[in-house]
Amino acid sequence: MTKTALITGITGQDGSYLAELLLEQKYDVYGLVRRLSTPNTTNITHIVDNIHLVEGDLMDQSSLDTAIQQCRPDEVYNLAAQSFVATSWQQPVLTGEVDALGALRVLEAIRRNKKDCRYYQASSSEMFGKVQETPQNEKTPFYPRSPYGVAKVYAYWATINYRESYEMFCANGILFNHESPRRGIEFVTRKITDAVARIDAGLQKDLRLGNLDAERDWGYAGDYVKAMWKMLQHDSSDDFVIATGEAHSVREFVDLAFKEVGLDYEDYVLVDPKFFRPAEVNFLMGDSSKARNILGWQPEVKFEDLVKMMMKADIERYARKR
Ligand code: NAP
Ligand code: GDD
Numbered sequence: 160m161t162k163t164a165l166i167t168g169i170t171g172q173d174g175s176y177l178a179e180l181l182l183e184q185k186y187d188v189y190g191l192v193r194r195l196s197t198p199n200t201t202n203i204t205h206i207v208d209n210i211h212l213v214e215g216d217l218m219d220q221s222s223l224d225t226a227i228q229q230c231r232p233d234e235v236y237n238l239a240a241q242s243f244v245a246t247s248w249q250q251p252v253l254t255g256e257v258d259a260l261g262a263l264r265v266l267e268a269i270r271r272n273k274k275d276c277r278y279y280q281a282s283s284s285e286m287f288g289k290v291q292e293t294p295q296n297e298k299t300p301f302y303p304r305s306p307y308g309v310a311k312v313y314a315y316w317a318t319i320n321y322r323e324s325y326e327m328f329c330a331n332g333i334l335f336n337h338e339s340p341r342r343g344i345e346f347v348t349r350k351i352t353d354a355v356a357r358i359d360a361g362l363q364k365d366l367r368l369g370n371l372d373a374e375r376d377w378g379y380a381g382d383y384v385k386a387m388w389k390m391l392q393h394d395s396s397d398d399f400v401i402a403t404g405e406a407h408s409v410r411e412f413v414d415l416a417f418k419e420v421g422l423d424y425e426d427y428v429l430v431d432p433k434f435f436r437p438a439e440v441n442f443l444m445g446d447s448s449k450a451r452n453i454l455g456w457q458p459e460v461k462f463e464d465l466v467k468m469m470m471k472a473d474i475e476r477y478a479r480k481r
Pocket of ligand 1: 172174192193218241242243257333334453
């Protein structure tokens with residue numbers, strides 16, 4: 160029987176890859192989109208005729224109730240969020256409203272309207288923040304370092320609470336950073352690959368960054384959405400860390416990106432205090448052995464290949480523009 164899925168955040172990086180995956184699996188795919196003065200469907204232009212878009216906003220309970228009533232989903236993937244950590248200090252209340260209470264609103268909409276629907280919550284390695292052990296796994300205590308991280312901890316526990324209070328199928332994917340050519344331009348990886356491509360094309364002179372020594376466990380978004388899907392196919396709901404198990408610094412990323420166009424990053428990169436955060440997460444590295452053993456998931460794309468993939472896409476984009 161054809162399954163129906165509702166994806167919140169379908170216009171984002173992960174939403175677009177997940178929609179592709181679910182279409183391949185023959186799902187009937189619905190995506191929640193919020194009203195914007197200029198619609199932002201760049202990431203889903205290629206599949207927009209094969210999916211159904213429903214209007215709604217994580218700030219608005221009634222729109223979520225209506226979306227669940229309309230779609231009658233078997234699975235809901237709650238990917239919508241104010242997802243940029245730096246902005247969460249500028250807009251802490253909005254971040255809490257969308258990322259914390261927004262998740263609760265989606266859970267409530269499911270409980271009231273389609274309780275047997277399976278729920279995926281986009282939890283984050285940012286919850287580990289000032290890490291209490293390395294590598295981080297499902298049992299590592301949280302120590303969030305940003306309004307974003309704090310909001311995600313709320314949503315994480317709300318997900319577990321609905322599982323335990325109402326016997327709903329609710330899973331947390333604790334995903335470490337994952338990137339792709341569809342990554343938003345303000346996140347450090349995409350900011351770097353876009354800038355290097357622009358410098359190579361003669362459109363930009365330098366690249367201003369913040370903390371070059373921050374380390375992240377970076378994977379490929381296309382690999383990570385497979386883990387989301389696997390979590391909802393499992394026979395019981397549970398929480399899983401999804402990570403590569405390797406940490407690399409921003410400096411290593413920038414070095415490799417410039418090498419792709421035969422340049423030395425030290426000739427172009429300027430450190431700008433504007434991009435430092437009030438409280439930094441210096442290091443993240445995940446242990447995803449639970450997901451590997453129970454779900455049979457593993458990442459395919461290596462760090463070096465991810466940098467190459469993103470560089471290639473940005474170079475081609477500027478070449479097309481020229
Ligand atoms: P993204 O590209 O920033 O996409 C965020 C999506 O949320 C967009 O579709 C956005 O819609 C939507 N959205 C924002 N506010 C909304 C609201 N009030 N109501 C409805 N939709 C709203 O994020 P992503 O990288 O794909 O990440 C997906 C999820 O995973 C997020 O929850 C993020 O916090 C979490 N996460 C990401 C990573 C990562 O490394 N990428 C790691 C761990 C967890 P518009 O297009 O209208 O802005
Ligand atoms: N964005 C940005 N811009 N980050 C910079 C810069 C810069 O110019 N210079 C250094 N960095 C450092 C940040 O301080 C941070 O330590 C690291 O690069 C990564 O920053 P982001 O790419 O913005 O990602 P993030 O780790 O803060 O958050 C992402 O990953 C989380 C999972 O751990 C987002 O996708 C979150 O939504 C996600 O939950």
